[in-house]
Amino acid sequence: MTSGSPGREGIVRVALDHPLQTLFDYRYTVMDAASVPVPGQLVCVPFGRRQGVGLVCEVTDRSAVPAAKLKPIEAFCTDCPPLGEQWLGLVRFAAGYYQRGIGEVAMPALPQALRDPARWSKLFPRTIVYDLLPAEREALFASLPARAAALRRLADALCAGRLPIDVARRLHPRAGGVLDAWCAAGWLRRSAVDEGTRAPLTAADAPAAAPPVRLSDEQETALAALRQAEGFAPFLLFGVTGSGKTEVYLHALADRLARDPEAQALVLVPEINLTPQFDALFRRRFAALGDGATVTLHSGLAEGERARHWLAAHTGRARIVLGTRLAVLASFRKLAMIIVDEEHEAAYKQQEGLRYSARDLAIWRAKQLALPIVLGSATPSLETWSQAEQGRYRRLTLTRRPASAEAALPTVRLIDTETERQRGRASIDGFSTPLATALRERLTRGEQSLVFINRRGYAPVLSCDACGWVCGCPRCSAYLVLHKKDRVLRCHHCGWQERIPHACPECGNVDIAPMGRGTQRAEETLATLVPGARILRIDADSTRRKGSAAALFADVHAGDVDILVGTHMIAKGHDFQNVSLVAVLNADAALFSHDFRATERLFAQLMQVAGRAGRGGQAGEVLIQTRHPSHPLYAALIRHDYAGFAAATLAERKQAHLPPFVYQALLRAEARTLEQAIAFLQKAAESFDLLTGDDMRVHRYDPVPMALVKIANTFRGQLLIESASRQALQATLHAWQEGLRRQRGGVLRWAVEIDPLDI
CATH class of the missing domain: 3.40.1440.60 (PriA, 3(prime) DNA-binding domain)
Incomplete structure (x- = not known):
C-alpha cells in the first residue's frame, strides 16, 4: 500500500x-x-x-x-x-x-542528528523565497518610481528567478517589508523552502580553480584507462610512494564529473588526520564546481557539521565526498566513481559494532551501481594483489616518481645493531652511532629527518630488576605504559592510570627502571643526541585536541621542525618535501609475531614510511636498525620489491591454507571469567558439529583464549571457522547463529566477525 x-x-x-x-x-x-x-x-x-x-x-x-x-x-x-x-x-x-x-x-x-526526532526541525532550516508571478511583471514595474534604483534592483532580480530573502537584503536595506507589500498587492508569491534544496554556487560565482599538474607518461596511461572505463571496472593503481597517484585521482575525477553535472564521487582515506590536506587540495582543484561541492565525512566532525555534510551528499549538492571508512555507507543521489586511497590499510576495517570492511563494501557498491572504482596503494593488500594477478582487477602501474619532482626512490640501508655492539659502539638509548651521525648531518645541511617508532608513551613497561615485578594493569592482561611527562602509568586498552611508584610495590627496591622505548623517550633522547634540533612528536597523545594534528603537520611543512618523531600517523599519505632521512626503530618486533598477517603489515608500514624521504629533489635515505639483517623481508625492502615480497608471501599462504585462499569468521565471547567464555564457545562448537555433520567444506578450530585475554575485567575467548567456499561459510554461519541466540547464558556478549584481520 x-x-x-x-x-x-x-x-x-x-x-x-x-x-x-x-x-x-x-x-x-x-x-x-x-x-x-x-x-x-x-x-x-x-x-x-x-x-x-x-x-x-x-x-x-x-x-x-x-x-x-x-x-x-x-x-x-x-x-x-x-x-x-x-x-x-x-x-x-x-x-x-x-x-x-x-x-x-x-x-x-x-548521522546522530537524524536519529533524534527532536532535532529534525533544526536539521532542515527553511528560508523565505519570493517568486514573481509572470502575469504581474508589467504591473510591478509600472508601480516603481522613476528614480528608485534599489527597488529596480529587486524587481530585476525577481525577473531573473527565485529570490531568497538573504540575497534580497543585499540589494535593498528594507527588502523584507517591500517584498511582503508586493505579495499583498498580488504580484509575488512568498514561500519557505529547505536550505538543502538551494543550488550551490555556479562556476561563474566560484573562485578560480587551481590549475592541474602536468602528468608523466605513466600517469597519462593510467588516466586514459580510467577515462575509458564503463560500467563496473575495478582498478588497482599500483604506484611506488611519491609516484603521483593523487594526481591521477584528481584528473580522473575531473573527467568523470565533467561528463555529468549531477555526478558525484566518493574518495576514501584511511585516517582522519589525512583529511585536512586532501580536503584543501580537492577544494582548490575543484573550486569551479562551486561552494560546498566538496565535503568531508568522518567521526571527528561535530554532529551538526557531519549531518549537514551527509545531507549534502544525500541531496546531491555535494559533488565530492571525502571521508574515512564510515563514508562508504553515506547516501548519494548519483554516485559515478569511487576511489579508495591506501586500500591496504587495516583502518578500513571497523573493529567495534558492525565489523565491516569499507574497502570491500566500496567494491560491492561499485558493482551494484556499475561504476569504476580505483584502489590505490604502493603496498596493496594481498587480497587485492591476488585479484589483480588473476585478472579480476586491472592493474595500472606507476614505477617511478614524476620527473617534475626530480626525486628518486630513497636508498634503504640496514644497521645491524648486534654487529655495532660487538664492535664496541653501544647504542645511546636505542640510537646507534651511525644513526646518530646521520641525524646530525641532516641538521647541518638544513634538511629534515623523520624517526619512526610505532609505540607511543615513554616506555612500554616499568620493572624491578631485584624481584622481577612489572607494572601490569589490574583490569587487563597487559602492561601499563609509562608516560613520563604526565607522571602516570596508563593502560592503552581500558584507560586505567595510576601514579608512578617511588619504589617497587613488591620488594621496596627504589631502583625501578623503564624497559623498552616509545615516542616520548625517543623525543627525550634526541634532544641530547642532536643538540639544537627542533624536535616535534606526533602520536595519539600529542594530537588529542581537535585540529591539533593538522596544526602540527603544518609546522613540519613550513620548515619549523628539524626532526619529526612519531607513530603510524606520520607513516602514510604525507608529502614532506624537505625530509631526506627516515630512521626506523624497533621494527624487529613484528617479524616473529603469532599473527600470520604481521609481516605483511610490517612490510607495508616500512615501505610507506620509507616513501616519506626524498620527495623534494634531494637524495633520500632510510636507515633501519635491526638484529636480523638477513631476513627476506628486509632484502625485498632494500630492492623496493613489493611484487617479489607479495609472490613469496602468497605462496606461503596458499601452502598453509590461509587467506586469501580461504575465508574465515571468528566467534568471540566475553564473560566475567575465562572459564565461562570457553564453556560458551565449547557448547557453540558442539552445536556447530551437529549442524555441519559430515560436511567437510566448513572447518572449525577449538576454542582458545584471545591473545589479549582480559580487558577491563572482561575475559575473552574465540573460535575460528574457515572454508574455501564463501557461500558455504555464509550459509553455515546463518544457520548456526539461530542456535547461538538461544544458548547465550553464561556470557556478557558474543559476536560473529566475518573476514577478521586480528586473530
Missing part, C-alpha cells in the same frame, strides 16, 4: 537499531500526502518504553502481528528525502554478509 484516501490505514515494516535480525510492524493512518510512508523514509515509533527512530523498509497491508497489538507511527521525517533503493540494497547486503540485522547496519550509518 503506497497511497490511499484520508482515513485509510496501512502497515509498515521498520528497521530499528536492535540486535534482533528482524523488522518491526507498525500501523499508520493516511491523513494527507505527508502521512503516506515510502521505503527509505525515517519515522519516529514507540519501542518498549521509549521512542526510537526507524527506517521504513516495506509498506504492506498485512502483518503476522494482531491488529490490536500494532502500535502507530508517531511522526514522519518529511523534510529528509527518502533513502533510495540503491542505498537500501547496500544496507541489505551488508546486513546479510556480516550476519547482522538491517537496523544494526542502517541506523548507525546515519
Whole structure:
C-alpha cells in the first residue's frame, strides 16, 4: 500500500537499531500526502518504553502481528528525502554478509542528528523565497518610481528567478517589508523552502580553480584507462610512494564529473588526520564546481557539521565526498566513481559494532551501481594483489616518481645493531652511532629527518630488576605504559592510570627502571643526541585536541621542525618535501609475531614510511636498525620489491591454507571469567558439529583464549571457522547463529566477525 484516501490505514515494516535480525510492524493512518510512508523514509515509533527512530523498509497491508497489538507511527521525517533503493540494497547486503540485522547496519550509518526526532526541525532550516508571478511583471514595474534604483534592483532580480530573502537584503536595506507589500498587492508569491534544496554556487560565482599538474607518461596511461572505463571496472593503481597517484585521482575525477553535472564521487582515506590536506587540495582543484561541492565525512566532525555534510551528499549538492571508512555507507543521489586511497590499510576495517570492511563494501557498491572504482596503494593488500594477478582487477602501474619532482626512490640501508655492539659502539638509548651521525648531518645541511617508532608513551613497561615485578594493569592482561611527562602509568586498552611508584610495590627496591622505548623517550633522547634540533612528536597523545594534528603537520611543512618523531600517523599519505632521512626503530618486533598477517603489515608500514624521504629533489635515505639483517623481508625492502615480497608471501599462504585462499569468521565471547567464555564457545562448537555433520567444506578450530585475554575485567575467548567456499561459510554461519541466540547464558556478549584481520 503506497497511497490511499484520508482515513485509510496501512502497515509498515521498520528497521530499528536492535540486535534482533528482524523488522518491526507498525500501523499508520493516511491523513494527507505527508502521512503516506515510502521505503527509505525515517519515522519516529514507540519501542518498549521509549521512542526510537526507524527506517521504513516495506509498506504492506498485512502483518503476522494482531491488529490490536500494532502500535502507530508517531511522526514522519518529511523534510529528509527518502533513502533510495540503491542505498537500501547496500544496507541489505551488508546486513546479510556480516550476519547482522538491517537496523544494526542502517541506523548507525546515519548521522546522530537524524536519529533524534527532536532535532529534525533544526536539521532542515527553511528560508523565505519570493517568486514573481509572470502575469504581474508589467504591473510591478509600472508601480516603481522613476528614480528608485534599489527597488529596480529587486524587481530585476525577481525577473531573473527565485529570490531568497538573504540575497534580497543585499540589494535593498528594507527588502523584507517591500517584498511582503508586493505579495499583498498580488504580484509575488512568498514561500519557505529547505536550505538543502538551494543550488550551490555556479562556476561563474566560484573562485578560480587551481590549475592541474602536468602528468608523466605513466600517469597519462593510467588516466586514459580510467577515462575509458564503463560500467563496473575495478582498478588497482599500483604506484611506488611519491609516484603521483593523487594526481591521477584528481584528473580522473575531473573527467568523470565533467561528463555529468549531477555526478558525484566518493574518495576514501584511511585516517582522519589525512583529511585536512586532501580536503584543501580537492577544494582548490575543484573550486569551479562551486561552494560546498566538496565535503568531508568522518567521526571527528561535530554532529551538526557531519549531518549537514551527509545531507549534502544525500541531496546531491555535494559533488565530492571525502571521508574515512564510515563514508562508504553515506547516501548519494548519483554516485559515478569511487576511489579508495591506501586500500591496504587495516583502518578500513571497523573493529567495534558492525565489523565491516569499507574497502570491500566500496567494491560491492561499485558493482551494484556499475561504476569504476580505483584502489590505490604502493603496498596493496594481498587480497587485492591476488585479484589483480588473476585478472579480476586491472592493474595500472606507476614505477617511478614524476620527473617534475626530480626525486628518486630513497636508498634503504640496514644497521645491524648486534654487529655495532660487538664492535664496541653501544647504542645511546636505542640510537646507534651511525644513526646518530646521520641525524646530525641532516641538521647541518638544513634538511629534515623523520624517526619512526610505532609505540607511543615513554616506555612500554616499568620493572624491578631485584624481584622481577612489572607494572601490569589490574583490569587487563597487559602492561601499563609509562608516560613520563604526565607522571602516570596508563593502560592503552581500558584507560586505567595510576601514579608512578617511588619504589617497587613488591620488594621496596627504589631502583625501578623503564624497559623498552616509545615516542616520548625517543623525543627525550634526541634532544641530547642532536643538540639544537627542533624536535616535534606526533602520536595519539600529542594530537588529542581537535585540529591539533593538522596544526602540527603544518609546522613540519613550513620548515619549523628539524626532526619529526612519531607513530603510524606520520607513516602514510604525507608529502614532506624537505625530509631526506627516515630512521626506523624497533621494527624487529613484528617479524616473529603469532599473527600470520604481521609481516605483511610490517612490510607495508616500512615501505610507506620509507616513501616519506626524498620527495623534494634531494637524495633520500632510510636507515633501519635491526638484529636480523638477513631476513627476506628486509632484502625485498632494500630492492623496493613489493611484487617479489607479495609472490613469496602468497605462496606461503596458499601452502598453509590461509587467506586469501580461504575465508574465515571468528566467534568471540566475553564473560566475567575465562572459564565461562570457553564453556560458551565449547557448547557453540558442539552445536556447530551437529549442524555441519559430515560436511567437510566448513572447518572449525577449538576454542582458545584471545591473545589479549582480559580487558577491563572482561575475559575473552574465540573460535575460528574457515572454508574455501564463501557461500558455504555464509550459509553455515546463518544457520548456526539461530542456535547461538538461544544458548547465550553464561556470557556478557558474543559476536560473529566475518573476514577478521586480528586473530
